[in-house]
Amino acid sequence: MKEFNFIDLFSGAGGLSEGFIKAGFKPLAHVEIDKKACETLETRLVYHKLDSENRLQNYYDYISGKISRVDFLTDFSRPEISNSVINFQIGGKNNKIIFERIDKLAKGRKIDLIIGGPPCQAYSLVGRSRDKNGMKNDPRNFLYKEYAKFLKKYEPKVFVFENVMGLITAEKGSYFKNMQAYFKRIGYELNYTIQKSEHFGVLQKRRRIILIGWKKGSDFKYPVFNKVKQQFKTSQIFSDLKKLKPGEQNNVTKYTNQTTTYLEKFELRNGVDFVTQHIARPHNERDLSIYKIAINKWLTKTERLKYPDLPNKLKTHKNENSFVDRFKVVDINGLSHTMVAHIAKDGHHYIYPDTKQVRSISVREAARIQSFPDDYFFEGGRTAAFRQIGNAVPPLMAKEIATQIKKQLI
Incomplete structure (x- = not known):
């Protein structure tokens, strides 16, 4: 069975990525500005590597404090893992460096998916209420254009863009409309839904926009997600x-x-x-x-x-x-x-x-x-x-999104 790869942009600690890995996708690269989040990503990637080799006791020894992080990474990390976590801010001159790193990791392979969601502070209702200018001048409003640069370069079959509800209403909806139009101009059909995390088994009231795009001309359709009948309490x-x-x-x-x-x-x-x-x-x-x-x-x-x-x-x-x-x-x-x-x-x-x-x-x-x-x-x-x-995307939510996307790619 074909193995599908993905790049995770604005990765954070890897909640979205974790769901895709659990659904059978293979991460090619993670790009994240926060250094500690990058360390978390590397630790988790080593976990998945050791799990595939039936050597999880080494991981348990690390998280329980029996061995140091230096020894853990020295003994059990691999260059392809450490190199795949790219600790750079997306945008400007950094993109050239990021692209070069990803190209080395890809080794000529096509990128199947790009996933991720830019920082949400500029779109969030709370962020806008606290800023005297309503976040109008915040450069994070336009990070979707940086995201789109990766779409233009790698032309993945599908992309997943996750963000907060405030994106729909930011600047009277103009940001979201412009974003969708921009993605369409570079060759993607797309659709979005507002999803409730509890429908995926997450014990939390969390509403998020899940925008999914796919290459024009493909027979891909926006997925229908299976809903968990909620019967659990915190x-x-x-x-x-x-x-x-x-x-x-x-x-x-x-x-x-x-x-x-x-x-x-x-x-x-x-x-x-x-x-x-x-x-x-x-x-x-x-x-x-x-x-x-x-x-x-x-x-x-x-x-x-x-x-x-x-x-x-x-x-x-x-x-x-x-x-x-x-x-x-x-x-x-x-x-x-x-x-x-x-x-x-x-x-x-x-x-x-x-x-x-x-x-x-x-x-x-x-x-x-x-x-x-x-x-x-x-x-x-x-x-x-x-x-x-x-800041994370709940992994249970991510896994169902990934599962339904994968069904259409196979």
Whole structure:
């Protein structure tokens, strides 16, 4: 059976790529500006290599801290892996360097797919609301043209462009219309849908635009995705993890309960008897006091805490009209609200739903909400890990997209 390859642009920590790999695609190159995310990508690519060689114990030794990263990469990485993770900003003179790197990796082979989504801050509603110019002058508005340069050079059969809902309304919709027209001018038919991550088994309310393009003249059609009938709750991704105190660092810990139906069905637990990066950030006394109020209000009344409702002694500013819902508890009896990269700054928007564990969620809990499997290791420490997770495409969502695309390519 033919093996299809792909290039992942604006790769982040590799959530989109992970889904395509799980669906049987082979990554040729990842291009990402963030150094720590690139380290995460390389670690994961070595994982897949060792998995194909039935040598995963070497990987487990690394993520459990038994061997150093230097020794791990020295012994188990390969030049084709390290060279395939390209740590450059896309655009300008960098593109020539990136193209040269990809050409060496391709060795004359055709590129089957290009996937990826440029940074979303310029399109997001939150980003526009915080910028005095509504992000009109942000160069990231036009990164789709950089994406298109890769389409023009490599002419893949199909491309996948993922982004936030705000793309549709940015500058009254003109960015999105211009983007579609631009892709069509360079030889692609395309269509898009708005997808809900929970339809793919992700325990999170996340809406994303999935734009897919294909070469004009081909018989490709926009895929129909199989929907998972949602019957799971976030409690099923928290119940087997050790209870944490604020600031507790469990880089490696044992599971404390049996697995759940959800973790088994979607393969988030991978068969080993330990989990990594179950790490909680520290909090000051004021934040913990607010968290207690927010948790009680949510668990007893299913109501969100608003800033004006706080006791005066816990308020730090007089503005009671902006960002009043910054303290939000994760819904243990339903789906989590959308995971975003701001979780790297503070945990106020992702409070753990238990009065006996007053804290924000851990790195591993955030990863599970995004549907990353437990053996997915994020490099760079707690803050870098949170940022990578918040920016990612949920792998379960990516896998179904990849699966349906592959059916038409075979």
